[in-house]
Amino acid sequence: MGYRFDDLKAACQDDWARYIEHDFVRQLGAGTLPADAFRHYLQQDYLFLIHFARAFALAIYKSRSIGELRHAYDELKTILDMELDLHIDYCRAWGIDEQQLSKLPEARATLAYTRYVLDIGARGDLLDLHVALAPCLVGYGEIANWLNRQSFTVRGNDNPFDAWIAMYESREFQDAMERERNWLNASLNDVTPARFHELTTVFHDATRLEIDFWQMGLDQAD
């Protein structure tokens, strides 16, 4: 029997839960997150998304078939045309303009996570790169769905972060998440146990770096 995306999650289930259910996420869902923590996160996430788009561009470069090319291209378009555009609008609504964003110093958690993914992409193959990107793409879709199932989550005008949840529960983002999951299911299907073990290390490391990113937002760390 072949491996699937869920096997990667199962291999680091405690840290996966720490990521999806992080205090930052809980406070965002409840609408109680301090505004300065959210602003700090938004600014760093702008820098993160630029490198994340570069990593998908690297996935296009590393593709060997038209199917792989199209898949990476579609995911890149979701990040650039949907997530980054909405992110910039969203920053503006929180009083941060694009000029300010372009001059931001990178926090250590942003540097560590983005350069880790790009390094995995540079030295590994296409599957390594997609596995390193998966906590990001699949994780945020899961977070929006998880928040919608929690009784503490407040939706609508009573939650200042409602638009953030709306972005990740949107059809477009959920479709991107589903495409990535399907691509990984097909690609993991015929890897050996030794190769799967290597990939779980990449997935686990990227998940731990997502946890650090939330914590950076909560602590407003530089």
Ligand SMILES: Cc1ncc(CN)c(N)n1
């Ligand atoms: C840190 C981080 N991880 C994931 C995502 C969702 N693309 C994001 N915007 N930022």
